[in-house]
Amino acid sequence: MSFDSPRRGSCLCGAIRYELSAEKPVMYNVCHCIDCQKSSGSAFVANLGVHKEEYEIVSGQGTLKSYSTSSTSSGNTLTRWFCAICGSSMFETTTEDKNLVMLQSGTLDDATDWKPVQEIFCVRRRPWLRRIDGVPQYEKLAPES
Ligand SMILES: [Zn+2]
Numbered sequence: 001m002s003f004d005s006p007r008r009g010s011c012l013c014g015a016i017r018y019e020l021s022a023e024k025p026v027m028y029n030v031c032h033c034i035d036c037q038k039s040s041g042s043a044f045v046a047n048l049g050v051h052k053e054e055y056e057i058v059s060g061q062g063t064l065k066s067y068s069t070s071s072t073s074s075g076n077t078l079t080r081w082f083c084a085i086c087g088s089s090m091f092e093t094t095t096e097d098k099n100l101v102m103l104q105s106g107t108l109d110d111a112t113d114w115k116p117v118q119e120i121f122c123v124r125r126r127p128w129l130r131r132i133d134g135v136p137q138y139e140k141l142a143p144e145s
Pocket residue numbers: 011012013014015016083084085086087088
């Protein structure tokens with residue numbers, strides 16, 4: 001199976017569109033933390049980390065709104081960016097690594113061949129949700145590597 005490059009994505013209403021030129025993500029986490037649950041309105045998020053220069057917003061930059069919090073388990077300020085029109089969660093940025101964009105992989109137009117490499121904050125995984133086979137599971141954040 002082959003995938004077009006750049007990969008493309010958008011918010012639900014289509015106001016915000018982006019292109020992703022990454023060959024492969026620098027990280028890909030399934031996160032079960034309460035903040036991700038609340039902000040997505042779903043049971044978990046699948047966060048795809050790419051370098052900032054590999055992520056280009058091609059339309060709707062002015063429609064992005066953000067919400068920042070520093071009450072994170074790492075203590076770093078995390079900013080969640082979303083569409084002001086339709087409310088789609090688009091990506092996150094963190095003061096920990098200014099070159100990292102963690103995009104909400106559900107905003108990609110097509111499925112990708114990439115697969116999450118770890119699950120974090122499993123302590124809050126919904127009891128009915130099965131773990132991903134062959135992928136490290138961490139109670140909270142992954143230990144520093
Ligand atoms: Zn939108």
